Amino acid sequence: MIYFDPTSSKPKYQQLIDGIIDGINSGLLEHGKQLPSINKVASEFNMARMTVTKAYDDLREKGLISSHHGKGFYVSSTNTKNALRVFILMDALTPYKEICFKYILYSGFKNRCGILQKVCKNTRWTNYQ
Secondary structure (H helix, E strand, O other): OOOOOOOOOOOHHHHHHHHHHHHHHHOOOOOOOEOOOHHHHHHHOOOOHHHHHHHHHHHHHOOOEEEEOOOEEEEOOOOOOOOOOOOOOOOOOOHHHHHHHHHHHHHOOHHHHHHHHHHOOOOOOOOOO
């Protein structure tokens, strides 16, 4: 279910996060399924409890798992896709800015940041790819 590569350059907590997300995506970890305890994962993979706690906390912040005091950790969501949130602040909605705004809304921002930067070359855009 959860795998760990001690020779990888990726941090241990990130490997644990990726392993749980892969388990959710593959259907091995379904909604409501209990995850192994922090102590069990720490002893099984010979890592510090804080490393496992950091991974579980990150997954909890993403809304993928929840904890129930005294009972453990459970998969609370199978939606592992990260939603992109964009905040736009404009002093005035000019026709040019309206075109840029509609482009963001209707054409999928994340995969088109490079195109958006070309379309809206006079504004400050950050490429988050």
